[in-house]
Amino acid sequence: MKTVGVIVEYNPLHNGHVYHLEQSRQITGADAVVAVMSGPFLQRGEPALLSKWARAEMALAAGIDLVLELPVAYSAQAAEWFAYGAVYTLDRIGVVDSLCFGSESGDIRWLTGLAKSLADESSGFQSLLNSHMSSGISYPAAYSRAIQEWLGESAHSPGQLTAPNNTLGLHYLIALQRLQSKITPYTVARHKSGFHDTSFSDRRIASATALRQKLIGDGDPAALRPYVPESTFSILQRELELGRAPIDWNRFMQPLLHTVVSQTEQQLEQIYEFSEGLEYRLKHTLRQFPAGHALTQGGAGSPSAFESWLDLLKTKRYTRTKLQRMLVRLLLGHRKNELSREALIAGPDYARVLAFSSKGRELLKRMRTESRLEPIVKLPRNRSLFLEMDIRAASVYALGYDVPTREDLLQDHYRPPIQSAAAGR
Incomplete structure (x- = not known):
């Protein structure tokens, strides 16, 4: 079969x-x-x-x-x-x-060619990717630019990777x-x-x-x-x-907030996806909500509490998708040592x-x-x-x-x- x-x-x-x-x-x-x-x-x-x-x-x-x-x-x-x-x-x-x-694209040929070139990517390529990611652009855009720089003229259709x-x-x-x-x-x-x-x-x-x-x-x-x-x-x-x-995310604001306020920055830093001081920013943004603003729902015609929180958290460095993945790991309590590169490769x-x-x-x-x-x-x-x-x-x-x-x-x-x-x- x-x-x-x-x-x-x-x-x-x-x-x-x-x-x-x-x-x-x-x-x-x-x-x-x-x-x-x-x-x-x-x-x-x-x-x-x-x-x-x-x-x-x-x-x-x-x-x-x-x-x-x-x-x-x-x-x-x-x-x-x-x-x-x-x-x-x-x-x-x-x-x-x-x-x-x-x-x-509907065309597998150029994707296959790129895959063969990138399957054994070096630390140099990873450095390029991380550099572009830190500028605040999306992962597909960062990956596309890193490929263009890494492979030069041999990179075929890198723009399509956005x-x-x-x-x-x-x-x-x-x-x-x-x-x-x-x-x-x-x-x-x-x-x-x-x-x-x-x-x-x-x-x-x-x-x-x-x-x-x-x-x-x-x-x-x-x-x-x-x-x-x-x-x-x-x-x-x-x-x-x-x-x-x-x-949607609004259904989980209560447990998310409980975790943020009940753990120290040092405890939050151990969560998978947390990096570069994100644990401090997470706590700081709670102080930025307007006085009297509901933290578990949004008013009629206004952004939801989660969307308001995400808007406060977002920066060039921390994109929406990056933050949402981080919040998944926070909600589920996943630690860095549990999701190491070695564990994922296995x-x-x-x-x-x-x-x-x-x-x-x-x-x-x-x-x-x-x-x-x-x-x-x-x-x-x-x-x-x-x-x-x-x-x-x-x-x-x-x-x-x-x-x-x-x-x-x-x-x-x-x-x-x-x-x-x-x-x-």
Whole structure:
């Protein structure tokens, strides 16, 4: 059974994602699809709109055969580590033949050439990258400039790396090179809507960013219906009715503030992603809120408390995405010594199963003998640090529900993977 891997967030799953799945099957000739999907917290340092279980259910309904969770150690990271963790998982489970990712360019040749040049990047390249990052520009822009300076005239189309999907795609290819993977990469051009596009210019395709903003702003999924599969729409409605969506940063202001005020600067400095005195700035900005300003919500027609806080925190050095990733680690209590470069390079030793179809069940059977990672269908008694992080992250995420229950907080302990008997896709 030929199997293609995809790396996704599905926040939420929409018609553009369905197009990508259809194209992935077509250009790779795959019989089955494995998705590595971010859990509760995402690559840009945001809580997911819906739980990982709801999004895995959307993926299964859209035709994914096996959904595996990308550990939170990798999911809320810059492109390099996000890509490495996802590709590592696809490579080590031993049943994936190809990887197909979306990109703005739709051309894998120049990306592959760059990946081969950068797979063994030196400390000199890293210094260039860090220098540009410290100037306050975005990671894609900094990476593009560092490539141009490092490779000079041999750098092909470096400007295209300011496009987020091209940047991720390059890092997927670099990870394949570093892991000496036998997986064959393909790319599909992003269709109609850009990654950050907030408009609804097409009748059926809109970006996840636009859909999230609409849902969080209105609280009504009706406007999303033309842009998502009916199964996604149904799951959205259910989660809204149950008070489990939409989840955003404002739901976590109370625990974030508790951590900031209850820990010293020295304790905060030990949190992963904290650097260059950010722990002092974090405490200082609380004094900058106007007198009487609510710290856990925003007034009607005014920015939310979280947005107000982020505006105070942002500088050229500390971009929004950098700050959000830092706040994820603060919220989850992740320490620098837990997420060292050595620990991340070693990769996860498990593959957490969130959902599977009948074809996915066949892949799981193959994984028993071919996978170098332990397929986790039921939580084992003895668990690695990264798996413990995933479990704790799911519990923290559930605190964002309107009325979290014991079952919500402990869901990862007892909930089995979502199953579908659908076959013949």
